[in-house]
Amino acid sequence: MKKIVILGAGYAGLKTVVELQKKAAKTAEITLVEQNDYHYEATSLHEVAAGNVAPEHISFGIQEVLSPAVKLIKDRVVKVDPDAKQVELAEHAPLNYDYCVMALGFVSETFGIKGAAENSLPMANVDQAEQIAHHLNEQMEQYRADHNPNHLKIIVCGAGFTGIELAGALYDARKRLAKVAEVDPAAIKIKMIDASPRILPMFDDKMKDYAIKLMQKEQLTLQGQAAIKEIKPGAVVYQTKDEQLHEETAGTIIWTTGVSGSPVMAASDLPQRRGRVMVTDHLTAPDYDDLYVLGDVAAVMPPDGKRPYPTTAQIALTMGIYAAKDLAARVTGGQRPGPYSYHSLGTVASMGNTHAFGVAMGMKYYGYPASVIKKMIANKSLIETGGVKELLAKGRFDLYH
Template sequence: MTDVLILGAGYAGIRAAKTLSKFAPQNTTITLVDKNTIHAEKTQLHEVAAGTMPADKITFDIRSILPKSVNFVQAEVKKVNVDAKTVDFVDHDTMAYDYVVVALGFRSESFGLPGADENALPLEDIPSAEKIFETIEAHVANYAKSQDRKDLSIIVAGAGFTGIELLGELTHTVPKLQAKYNTPDIQVTSMEMATRILPMFDESLANYAMEYLQDHGINMMTGTKITKIEPNAVVYGDGESEKRVYGNTIIWTVGVSGSDVIAESGFEQRRNRVVVTDKLNLKEHPEVFIVGDVSAAMDPSSNRPYPTTAQISTREGNLAAKNIASAIQGGALEPFTYESIGTVASLGGADGIAQVGAKQRKYKGFMAKVLKRAVVDKSLFEDANLSTMFKKGRWPL
């Protein structure tokens, strides 16, 4: 009997559980552990945060989509004890393992910026996404009483992938809220330290996204170094002087780090990401596989870690499961190889940018949005099942 624990039911964890159920010997016990019973398609959190999609459209019950050979335990991981081959939990008895897949996902990272944790709203899960939209609407509704223009100012700190997709959705939300509450113009401001957005895309596509957002009323402030977050303002440096953008809704999408369980467990890490071998495990503890947002799998072509994306996470989960199944049976382990099938970013209801395929073909506008919807449906099909895709997917257009 071999006991395999999979910690985290995100993209990597669910894929590892499903793949392991296919390839592991029959006397293998597979247990998937997550503190939640609901899986969220986190690549779509920006829609919930902008109020353009209800949370139940991007979530599903974890137990309902697991193979019968996979056990599910709802518990919050506290610490992985690699020497003892056990896992401690906040709300469950300690569990032992022969192999473990650590796939605990990300958390929002403030990088120690003064006031960020206290005064900005992170976007990291369903509750935080719902809180963002509730805050936006509450402030807009309050304007009739307050007459405070800060109630009509939304600031998005960070113009990375998530920030840009959130801004795209807000171009649809803002006019509706303005009409609903009969307010003057609602101002949305994006503040980003880099001078160019979306470096993972061809510059022409990044420029298209920039122009789209500006044409739809977003104040894009690139090359802006944020120095502090106050209760109703984002402070930034302008030469030797200090300036402020005022707003009562401040959203933080600057960056993420891995789960704090990584540091708590004593792993050698940076921003709670652990460098793994090319087999996705630890050299000193080959029974420990680390995948997804807590893994720093190295790209041999650049000698840098692969980025943390859902596409990479699912592939890592898949390979970790195959390697565990092979190890149980005394077989060889395969190295992780990765080639992107493309990148697609939504810019709201019917627009987007895409760079896909071996030739990195470029698309923008409605065709890119079609591709984005196809990506969402494919994810629902692979993470859950066909019936979930039909119930929660984005077809027909």
């Protein structure tokens, strides 16, 4: 039997396994390696970070969705040697493969900004999101003890998709946090700092203006066109358009300026940029047609060849479906699918539980209806990886407010 090894059980990796076990469990030996024993919905990390939902709410045990034919190894992947066709693991013997799927996802990217790694809180996995929630609670408790208003200040570095979704979730969290601090919710100040000349480039002007109005209504401050130069312990140093340097203190500083692909890609000596490998039209690494690279560690060029598609859970899931089909054909001797192609169904950004905006299936949505669409998108992802059982247990059914 051919050996297929899948690395990472995020959207791309778990979707590959779930599909592949239906098609090829009898013709291939399938092994999944993941550092956690759970799958988590990375698209909801901001909700955990704000403390609005528990980590269990956005995760489920991987074993629950695996067929008995699939072997699960809980370990950390160190690197892949594509020439030797071998995977090095932190605590297990190396694994040999005939086909390998690398789907190791994203890590927080500091772009080398001084002090960012040491003095701000990243939000790129469940542990980090939980740490943010814990830190926020501690700050509120400290305020209650010493009344230093700095404990009530939260700075979100970056006002991209993730930063804005986080700020919206923090707005929802204010009431609860204010109770801990024994203050009025309005006393908790949330500010985003972002360098780009225009926020939310994936949306048109009308939608961007809607987002800005919503931020104003929710008293979320946006310091735009401000390049972060350094993060000091408890302070962000940034430069505004007029070249003035500013230093702003806060009890909580969260880093959401960007992500890169897993460092395992560089450790494996694959041709990569910021942890992403430009894949072939069969989603394999250049020169290694037995090594699939999926999700946030991959760069997929659209037909116009201008810029790779943005890395999203949506594209990661479609890559998993494609890789499973292609692999199943290869191990069963069936007809391989044609080249991979992708059609985005749209993007919806949430700002708290009941507000959102975005485009889905070609239609624009704002406010509460958009928040319902956002929850339906999350439910669709959940059913894709966890099936009906996980959807019923963890789905978002609080559609009416």
